[in-house]
Amino acid sequence: MSGQKRLVVGLLSHYLEDANLGCVALSVSNMALMDEVAKQQGIDLEYRILLNEKAPAAAPTHSATPYEYRRFDSSKQTLRHPLRYWRSSVFDGCDLVVNINAGDGFTDLYSFNRMISESYMMLLAQRKKVATVMAPQTIGPFEKPASRAIARRVMSRCVTVFSRDRLSTQLAESLSARGNVVEVIDVAFALPFEKTPIEPLPGQALHVGINVSGLLYRGGYNGDNYFNLAIDYKAFIHALITEVQAQGHRVHLISHVIAEPGSVEDDYSACEEVAKHFPEVVVAPRFEDPIAVKNYIASLDFFSGARMHATIAAFSSGTPVVPIGYSKKLNGLYDTLDYPYYLDIRDSQWTVDGAVKQFLTWLDGRSELSSRLAERRPVFADRLEIYKNNLRSLMTAAARIH
Template sequence: MSRALRVCLIFHSTRSDNLGVGALTVSEIALLRKLGRQIGREIAITVLDWKDARAPYVSGDDLTLIEVDGAFLKSPKGLFATVKASDLVIDVGGGDSFADIYGAKRLIRMFWMKFAAHLAGTPLVVAPQTIGPFSKRWSKWLARISLNRSALVAARDERSGEALRALGYRGEVVAASDLALRLPYQPPEMAQGGAPRVGINVSGLLMAGGYQGGNDFGMSLDYPALIARLIAWFQGQGAEVHLVPHVIVPSGPMVIEDDLRACEALAKTHGVICAPAFDSPGAAKSYIAGLDFFTGARMHACIAAFSSGVPVVPMAYSRKFAGLFGTLGYTRTVDCTNTNEDGVFAAVTEGYLMRDTLAGEMKESLAKGLERLGAYDAALLAQLESIRG
């Protein structure tokens, strides 16, 4: 009987406060389990996990979770030994962290973990994610070397495919989409009649003006004022407004990213519903699936709506939104970095009034996204089948 295939996941997380990263991880693990059944091989999955305090939202006898810290990364018995003992390493890059816009420290750690796999001789799979942007000579150079040494490179949007070519990647690019399109969830029992249920994902980070509080993301509008204006408008339409957090940080240095506190404060001020502190990405998606319309600034909150059939107008603060949704032919994203408050307000409210039309557009686009994910499935399956022993 063949031994279990040993697959190590890096830059995934089973307990991230950012449920978007969690959605990618849960979806990746579900895919590996499916492919293992397909080829008749057990897959032992090791996740090099982040040290968030919450309980893991995925479990199983096939899973081993290892907390990553500085000592683990440096120890010969830590990172290097783990990837050396693996048959395959899969890196999802936290969805969009493979870029130099988030600072050198994060990117250097990412390069170190990638090159540990290269040095160990273990094939590295770059799972569907946003690639770039890279603006610095050193980061472009290291990215090019790592990508060209990788066994498989998948991009979740056309812009990332273009970025790969610009970097000098010489291999075949697997044109995929976001893994979270297939995030499992529990479809809610839909109540008949009553007021339309509108969900607004409020980004605590954007409410604070970014990490430094100085409009770090280059928004071309007053985000708190826009959110208040949208809440008031939906109330005027007779809608039942739900404020939905998707990054939930109970405490610690990254509490500025917390959506829940922002939602709770706005709910109290405006007399609307605040969704609960979800304990898993699937719980968040199940809640969002029970709404009639959705808008928000967290991309994976919007993906949860999009992939569960809820008409959505994403409010983008980076190119990853238009890259992902635009690649699928869904053009309802509005860019908050180059559109003023009136323009964003008009796009969101028009989307609500045309939500039946949006639902039809989404159905076609989702089918395209799932078809593109099939290309990643096939490529990853080929990698697994190539592993002997």
């Protein structure tokens, strides 16, 4: 025995290659934070990146920590072959399992099947007596009683459940009686960036970025206002660009989910469609790296978007931002940060004209938004530090001498 501390961490739902760059940002950031803690504590860290049978296996280019990919059956295959599930060796040798649930997957908002997919391997890890942790994420909502029962079982057996907003904390505490819920912040606030050089515009003209959500632009998963928005999102985007351009500003259309062209989730093809109506806009590249997108967003004078991690990229890089909310995850985050400059387009108070008018008011008063960003920076920095301190305790406790 060398007397050196060794820790093998199994990573669930940590995607290093995904259409949604927000998911990649979470994975890269969480691994970077664990790398930092391991180095500080003198722990020899190794990762077991745990993927279901269909997930891609990209190399972790942002971390030098030794890793190994392990695959497990999808929930559908598990139902077909339950004995293979119970005999799974995917957690063998793991001292700790950390699940980030892609940031907001621990819910039945996206279907009960998705809830099962995000939960069943955690239940197996717990059955095999491996310490489990839920990394910072949105908890819920849970509409079905069965979903609440699963959530209660998973969370009550975790060593720690980290939430990233106040609403999630309240829900998690109502379901887990162990006192194991710790409120921190989204780990993507820690994603590094460098501003991309951009040519200043003449006079008072600004570079204004708009993240167009392909999902909302196409009406959601069913194409028929799936998220029960109070306004027509497509009409809002067109009206917003019309008014911003009328003020002489340059509009940049930015994607944060790069899926198959034309698919319901794909932002890039939605941006291309918008550009057909507004040929003077700049369509940002098809980024494959969340850091590259953040670098671009950080260079802008103002930003707005419906993809939460695109707005986090703006907030954490000091770019005045107006988030567009369509689920509790965004509202919960920005209420926690005491940042009121967002539009919840599920709220019946909004019309297309009213939402555009409010946006333009905030654009004109962007110095107020910039001041609030500077004021709130210590909040997310302190919460990231709380998370790192908890990671330090968890990782040290789980490490073995070898």
